[in-house]
Amino acid sequence: MIQNDDLLRMLNLLCPMYMLLDESGVVTHVGPTMQKLRPDEVLEGQRFLDLFDLTRPRCVGAFTDLLAAKGGKLNLSFRTAPRTALKGLIVGMTGGAVVKLSFGISVVEAVRDYHLTSADFSSTDPAIELLYLAEANSVAMEASRQLNLRLQAAKISAEEQAFTDTLTGLKNRRAMEHVLARKAGGGMPYALMHIDLDFFKQVNDTLGHAAGDYVLQQVARVLVEETRREDTVARAGGDEFVIVFDHLTDRPRLQRIARRLIDRLEQPMRFHGQSCRISASIGIAISTEMPDCDPLELLNQADMALYAAKRGGRAGMRFYSRGMDVTEFPTDLAQSRARTG
Amino acid sequence: MHGLINRAIQSFVCNTYGEDRWRNVTEAAGLGFSDFEAMLTYEDDLTDDVLNALCVELRRDRSEVLEDLGTYLVSHPAVEALRRLLRFGGETYVDFLYSLDELPGRARLAVNDLVLPAMELREIRPGQFSLTCEPGLPGFGWVMMGILRAMADDYGSLVMLEHAGARGGAEVIAILLVESAFAEGRAFELGVRAG
Structure with a gap:
């Protein structure tokens, strides 16, 4: 022993x-x-x-x-x-x-x-040094983690702002272009609805920009209410809106939606005791009717259908069809479009 | 200057004098923001501007403000983690003093871009020491004065400290350990981490 x-x-x-x-x-x-x-x-x-x-x-x-x-x-x-x-x-x-x-x-x-x-x-x-290191490391990691969380939150909020139209809360033009870019070559059927407000300029001119902003917000609300959650509703510019309908290519159904949108937008909106009346014209293009057509081209077709609708009188809707480019989109309308856009 | 140092100054001002006064300081210093990030690095001039503005705001000398900052870093609950890391330096106050030689190395081990001035402890005779803080961070000696004073309380030791001035950029602190076990001190358990 x-x-x-x-x-x-x-x-x-x-x-x-x-x-x-x-x-x-x-x-x-x-x-x-x-x-x-x-x-x-x-x-x-x-x-x-x-x-x-x-x-x-x-x-x-x-x-x-x-x-x-x-x-x-x-x-x-x-x-x-x-x-x-x-x-x-x-x-x-x-x-x-x-x-x-x-x-x-x-x-x-x-x-x-x-x-x-x-x-x-x-x-x-070295046990004490090991303990010190473990603790110091976790303190430093925690500080880094906090920084990462704040940076991530800032990044998300910056991205949200960049993809959101701040007035209406809808997607903005950039977001819409992102959505369309993802459709290129995707093969998933979809329809594009291009909506342009009628008489909006008069509301702005007679009742002021506050009334105009209010009307745009109400329009946004109607567009969101009348579409499905998976549809993309974007404000593409001043009083222009674009809706992307995934997996929806049925003409009668799209027509019913367009009619309902116009009907609801025509109902007078009240802003500070004043009645604001607008209407809307709608052009629609459907991906399955134009195979091998890239999304931006389809958007252009919806645009042409819209101006065909405008030409046929306010509060109208049209589907794009071949030949519309030549017959129903003469130069004078292209010019008037450039003025209003 | 490392964000941790700037963040320490911010934490000190906010928890001692309130966030309104911190905002006054950042505005007077022309920062353009009011929150330092602990894990980023900033221009050295910013720290200097902040300290200048702080002294004006508090109407106090920089040396006093820096010493209070050192005391705060050890004694305030908001920065308990730092006090614990310092207590790993040793069982007694004298052990702690000797651990200061390796403090910059320890700091770099935890955060590898955090550079603190080198320090050297000399025992002149039993109970009497001098701590030399090498150049690199002007005023660091005053912060160490506050840290040494608060750590003495933490260990329950009675010390007398004197900032013996700067020599060629290095600052020297004279330390007289009057009594090692003067009071109870604060408890330190190795295995209990600060939340």
């Missing part, structure tokens, strides 16, 4: 988490920090292999197998809770063995579970 006061004093200082074992593997002495891990338990007299579960070396039948472990390296954990994982180093000596133990990476939990202080570690043990 190892018993030497100088040796014990040295071990207490150099590695306070150690155990001395006799030749049969029974604990004969426990270092001060080791005892702190099992404060209410007498460890002396217990068999080392009864106290710990070994994962390295794995097949340990007898205590002598431990001493044969390569380089004396042990990986182990307590058999009872808390089952802290430990690293060990065993050195056989005349009359028994010394086992030096350490927490390795589990030091952060161990310090918390066993209320250890820096006095429980040898002053050259």
Whole structure:
């Protein structure tokens, strides 16, 4: 049995988490920090292999197998809770063995579970530095995380602003172009409805811009109410709106929607006691009727249908058809469009 | 200047004097914003402008303001994490003093672009020390005065400190440890992190 006061004093200082074992593997002495891990338990007299579960070396039948472990390296954990994982180093000596133990990476939990202080570690043990680093790192990571969250929020709000028409809350022209660009070559059937308000200029001129803004907001509300959630409703410019209907190419259905929109927009809106009356003209182009047509070309066709509708009188609606370009879109209308647009 | 340092100044002013006065300071300094980000880097001049504006706002000398900043960093609950990190320096106040030599290294280990001036502790005779703060951060010595004073309270030690002036850009602090265990001090448990 190892018993030497100088040796014990040295071990207490150099590695306070150690155990001395006799030749049969029974604990004969426990270092001060080791005892702190099992404060209410007498460890002396217990068999080392009864106290710990070994994962390295794995097949340990007898205590002598431990001493044969390569380089004396042990990986182990307590058999009872808390089952802290430990690293060990065993050195056989005349009359028994010394086992030096350490927490390795589990030091952060161990310090918390066993209320250890820096006095429980040898002053050259980097455990305290490891704890410092873990804590400093989590403080710094938290600061970085906060920064990332704020940057992400700022990015989202900047993007939302950039894709939203701030007056009406609808998508803006840029957002609409994004949506259309995604349709290129997609093969998904869709229809484009181009809506232009009639008499809006008069409202603006006679009742003022506040009334005009109010009317645009009401129009936006009607367009959103009369369409499905998956449709894209965009304010494409001053008093022009575009609706993209995904998977909807049925002429009668689109016609009913267009009629209902015009009917609702024609109902007088009241702004500060004044009645504002407008109407709308609508042009529609359908992707399946014009195969291999890119989205911007289809938008152009909806545009031509719109001006054909305008030419036929206010509050009208037209579907685009081939030949409209030539017959129903003469130069004088192109010019009038340039003026109103 | 590292955002952490600017952020520390902002936190000190807001929690000690209120956010209105912080806004006065940022406006007077012409910042154009009122929140520093801890993890970004700013032009050194900005920090100097802020400190100048702060001294005008508080009508106090820069050295006093910086010392209060140091005290704040250790003693205010809003920055408890920093006080804990400093307490990792050692079991006793003297251990803590000796750990200051490696404080810039520790800071860089945590945030690798945070550069603090080198420090050197010398024991002149038992209980009497001098701490030299190398050049790099003008006024850093005054901040350290506040930190050393507040950490003495934290450890329950009684110390007398004197800023012995600057020599060639380096600032020297004279430390006299009157009594190591003068009062109870504040508890420090390794395993309990600040929220």
